[in-house]
Amino acid sequence: xxxxxxxxxxxxxxxxxxxxxxxxxxxxxxxxxxxxxxxxxxxxxxxxxxxxxxxxxxxxxxxxxxxxxxxxxxxxxxxxxxxxxxxxxxxxxxxxxxxxxxxxxxxxxxxxxxxxxxxxxxxxxxxxxxxxxxxxxxxxxxxxxxxxxxxxxxxxxxxxxxxxxxxxxxxxxxxxxxxxxxxxxxxxxxxxxxxxxxxxxxxxxxxxxxxxxxxxxxxxxxxxxxxxxxxxxxxxxxxxxxxxxxxxxxxxxxxxxxxxxxxxxxxxxxxxxxxxxxxxxxxxxxxxxxxxxxxxxxxxxxxxxxxxxxxxxxxxxxxxxxxx
Numbered sequence: 001x002x003x004x005x006x007x008x009x010x011x012x013x014x015x016x017x018x019x020x021x022x023x024x025x026x027x028x029x030x031x032x033x034x035x036x037x038x039x040x041x042x043x044x045x046x047x048x049x050x051x052x053x054x055x056x057x058x059x060x061x062x063x064x065x066x067x068x069x070x071x072x073x074x075x076x077x078x079x080x081x082x083x084x085x086x087x088x089x090x091x092x093x094x095x096x097x098x099x100x101x102x103x104x105x106x107x108x109x110x111x112x113x114x115x116x117x118x119x120x121x122x123x124x125x126x127x128x129x130x131x132x133x134x135x136x137x138x139x140x141x142x143x144x145x146x147x148x149x150x151x152x153x154x155x156x157x158x159x160x161x162x163x164x165x166x167x168x169x170x171x172x173x174x175x176x177x178x179x180x181x182x183x184x185x186x187x188x189x190x191x192x193x194x195x196x197x198x199x200x201x202x203x204x205x206x207x208x209x210x211x212x213x214x215x216x217x218x219x220x221x222x223x224x225x226x227x228x229x230x231x232x233x234x235x236x237x238x239x240x241x242x243x244x245x246x247x248x249x250x251x252x253x254x255x256x257x258x259x260x261x262x263x264x265x266x267x268x269x270x271x272x273x274x275x276x277x278x279x280x281x282x283x284x285x286x287x288x289x290x291x292x293x294x295x296x297x298x299x300x301x302x303x304x305x306x307x308x309x310x311x312x313x314x315x316x317x318x319x320x321x322x323x324x
Contacts (some may be wrong), residue, residue: 133199172270
C-alpha cells in the first residue's frame with residue numbers, strides 16, 4: 001500500500017474541516033421540519049436525453065408516517081457554484097424551491113452532509129489535542145528516564161505502571177460527570193481529552209525510555225557529554241531526534257484512538273451534545289436497526305469514521321515498512 005491513498009483520505013477530511021463554512025450547503029443546526037429523513041438529492045446532468053447544466057428536482061413528502069417522498073420531475077432547479085446564499089458564500093447551492101441534501105437529512109430535517117463536514121472539525125481537533133499532549137510529555141519524560149537512569153528511572157517507571165493500570169474508558173466516563181452541566185460540551189470534551197492525554201503518555205514514555213537507553217551509549221552522545229553539553233540539550237539535540245521517526249509512526253497509529261474515544265462517548269450521549277455535530281452523536285440514530293434499513297444514509301458518519309481510522313492505520317503501517 002503506497003502513501004498516496006491514506007494521505008489523500010486524511011487531506012480530504014482536513015480540507016472538509018478547514019473549509020466547512022464554504023463546503024457545507026447549510027448551517028449544521030438548520031432544521032427543515034417539513035423534510036425529516038429526506039432522501040439524498042439526486043443530481044442530474046441530462047434532461048430529455050440531452051446534456052444539461054447540473055440540476056436537481058424538488059421532493060414532496062407524500063407519507064409523513066413512513067417518510068415517503070416523491071420527486072417532482074417537471075420542476076428543474078439549477079445548481080450554483082460559489083454563490084452567495086442566506087447562509088454566506090457556499091461552494092455548492094441550489095435555486096429555490098429545491099433543497100440540496102447530498103446525504104439526505106436526519107429526523108429533525110437537518111442536512112447530514114453539512115453536519116458531517118462540521119463534525120470533521122471535532123474529530124480532527126480531538127485527535128490533534130490528544131497526540132500533541134501525549135507525545136510532548138511521553139518523549140520528554142521517557143527521554144529523561146532513560147538518560148538519567150537510577151532512582152529517577154525507577155520512580156518514573158513505577159508511575160508509568162500505575163497509569164497503565166487505569167481503565168481509560170471508565171476514567172472518561174468519570175471525568176465527563178465531574179464538569180458542570182452548564183459548560184459547553186465541546187470545551188468539556190476537549191478538557192477530558194487533554195486530561196486523558198496527560199495521563200496517556202505512560203505507554204509512549206516506556207518505549208522512548210527503552211530507545212534512549214540504547215542511544216545514550218553511542219559515540220556521538222558520549223562525545224557531546226565529554227564537551228560538557230547539558231542534559232536537556234543532549235536530549236533535545238542528540239538523543240530525542242533519533243526517536244522522531246518512531247514518534248511520528250506512533251502518532252499516526254494513536255490518532256484514531258482519540259477519534260474513536262470521542263465517537264464512543266458522543267454515541268452514548270456523554271460527549272459532544274446537540275446541536276453541535278460530531279460523528280459520534282450523529283450515529284446515535286443508527287442504534288435502531290429498522291431506522292437504518294429505512295434510511296441508510298444516516299450511517300454516513302460511520303463510513304467517515306471508518307475511512308479516517310483506516311487511513312491513519314495504513315499510513316502508520318507504510319511508514320513502519322519504509323523504516324525497516
